[in-house]
Amino acid sequence: MAKYFDIDDILIEEEYVPVVFHKAANGVTIDPSAETNCVEQGSKVEVPFWLAQELHSRQAVSINLPACFNQKTRLEVQADAACVDLRSRCPYFYEFGCKLEPLVTDRTLGILLSTAFKIRYKETLTKVYTAAHITASKYLSFLTKEETNLYEAAHLSMAAFKKWRTGGPRFQRASILGRKRKDSSN
C-alpha cells in the first residue's frame, strides 16, 4: 500500500510481458490482431504486467521473460555493465525485474539485477564527483529511472555542499530572526 499512488510503480506495471495461455479464454480481445474474441490454449501473447500478474495468480498463464532481460542484454552486462544502454531496454529495469522475479521460472534474474546495479552504481558515483554535468550527459542517457534518481540525489547534495563551502558566512542573518516570533507563535 505504501506505493499505491507512486506514479513510477504504476508505470512499471504497464510494461509488457510475454505470456502463454494455459486455458482458453472466451470473450476477451487481448490480442487486437486476432480475428476472434477468444484466446486459445497455448497462445503466446504480450500483455501488460498488471494483467499478466493477475492471470498468473489464477494459473491461467505462465510468464516468460521480456526482451529487456534476454541473452543479449546479459552478455553485454557481463562484458561491460557500465556502458549498456539500459534505459532504452526498460527505464524501470531493476524494479520491473524485481516484480517479475517471483513469477518466472528463471532463477538467474535476481543475480543479473544485482550484478548490473553494483557495477553501474560505482560508475554513476564516479561521474557525480568527477565529470562536469555536461560531459556526463551521454552517460546519463543510458541510465534507468532509479539510476538517474541516484545520480541526481548525489549531484544535488554535492552542489549544496559546494555552495555552503564557497558561500558567505551565515551569521549576519541571525539577529534579525528573533523579532519574528510574536507573529508566528500561535
Next chain:
Amino acid sequence: MAGQTDPHISLFSPQEIEFMAEDELVEILPNMKMDPLNFISGDFGRFVPMMATKVPLWLAVALKRRGKCTFRPPSWLSVDNLTQILEAERESPSTFQALPFSYVEIARLLFDHARDDIPDMYMVRSLVEDIRDVRLHKLETNLGSFQGTSAVKISNVSAMEVNLVRPFVRRALEAFYKHDKPEADVDRDARSSSRQPREANNEPRRPLRQR
C-alpha cells in the same frame, strides 16, 4: 536561520550541519570583563581579560566579530598535526583518521571569523582542504565496495562527510536490499488474501491495484 531542508527529503542542509557544529566548545581569551551568561543552552563565563574560557563556537564568533576576544585554535588545527593526518589519510586507502566529528564546519567557521588567531593560517587552511578532499575521494571509492547488507560501519567519518554522501548511499543501499530480497513473500500474501470466491455481481473481483 539555518536553511530549512527540502521538505521532501529527510536530510540536513549543510547550513543545518553547521548550526549543530556551532554548539561545539572552543577556548577564547576575552579582552573585556563581563558577568557570566546564563543561557538556555548553558552557563558560560565569567569573562575576565586574558583568562581563557570555553564557550560555544557561535558565542565565540559573536564576541570575536565585536572585537571582544581572540580564539585559541584547537590543538588539532595545527600544521604539525594536520600534516601527520594528511599523510596517514593518504597511506591508508580504506580507513579514516580520527578528527573532530564537526571538523569541516569548525575549520570553516574559524577560517571565516578568526583568521588572525590561527598561526600559519594559509598553510592550515590548505592542509584542511587537502585532508577533506582525500577523505571525500576515499569515501567515494569505499562506497563502491559496499555490498548488499543491512548495516555498514563508517568509522571516523565526519558530520559533513556523512551528510554529503547520505542521499546517494541511502538510495544505493535501498536498492541493494531490494534486489537481494525481492517482493516475493509480500506479494503472494496480498494476492491470496484478496482472492476469495465472490458472488457473481458487478462487484469488482479484486482491488484494482495490488499492494
Next chain:
Amino acid sequence: MASNSDLGSEEFETFSSTSDVELLKRAWRNEKAAPEILQYEGALVERAKGQIELVEANIEDYVEDGTDPLIVSLYQMDLDRTQFLLRSYLRVRLLKIEKFMFHNLKSEEAESRLSEQEKVFAKRCADDLAKHFEESVLLKLPENYQSVLKQSLISETDDMVPEPHLDTFVVCKSNDFVSLNLYEEGESPETVEMERGDLYFIRYKIVKGAIESGKIDLI
C-alpha cells in the same frame, strides 16, 4: 590541552547533565532523519517553551534597564537558536503528519505518538481532504468506489493509504554498547554490535527500538 579533549564535547556529556537544548537538538535530529513520526516530546517542548518565555521577558527587562546592548544581543542569539530548534522540530512533525495523514490516524501506534494539538491538526487535515475528494470526484463514482481509503468495497484493508517507508537506510550513532538483530523472522540470525560512538548506515527497522529507548541517535 590534551588533544583528545578536542575530539568532541560529546565525550563529556555523560558527566555533565544534558541540557534541554541538547535534548531538543537530539529530538530534532531524530525526527528529521526518521522516515516515520516519532513519539512527541511533550514534556521537553513545554520546558523549552517555558525557558523561551522567561528569556524573552528577561530581554525586555534588560532593554528597559539599559543593559549593555552586547549582552542583550548575546541573549537574543541564544534565544534565536533555541527557537529555531523548537520551530523546526514542530514543523518537521507537521510535514510528516501531512504526508502520512490517513496512516497517522488509522494506525493506533502512530496516532499515540502525536500531541493533542497534532491529533486535532491531523484530523482536520484528513477531514478536509476527504471532503474535497468526495465532492470533486469520489461521490460521482459508482457506489463501490467511493472510499478515500479503500480501492473498492471488497478491499479488506485500507489499501490506498500511503505509509512511511521503514526499509529505508539512516545514519546512526550509538550512545552505548548495543547489540541489534539484523534480520527478520524466518532468516538466519545475525547481529551487529555497536560500541559507544560507532557510526553506521543501517536499515531503519533495525534501530527503531533502540532510537525509542535512547540508546541510538540518528544524525
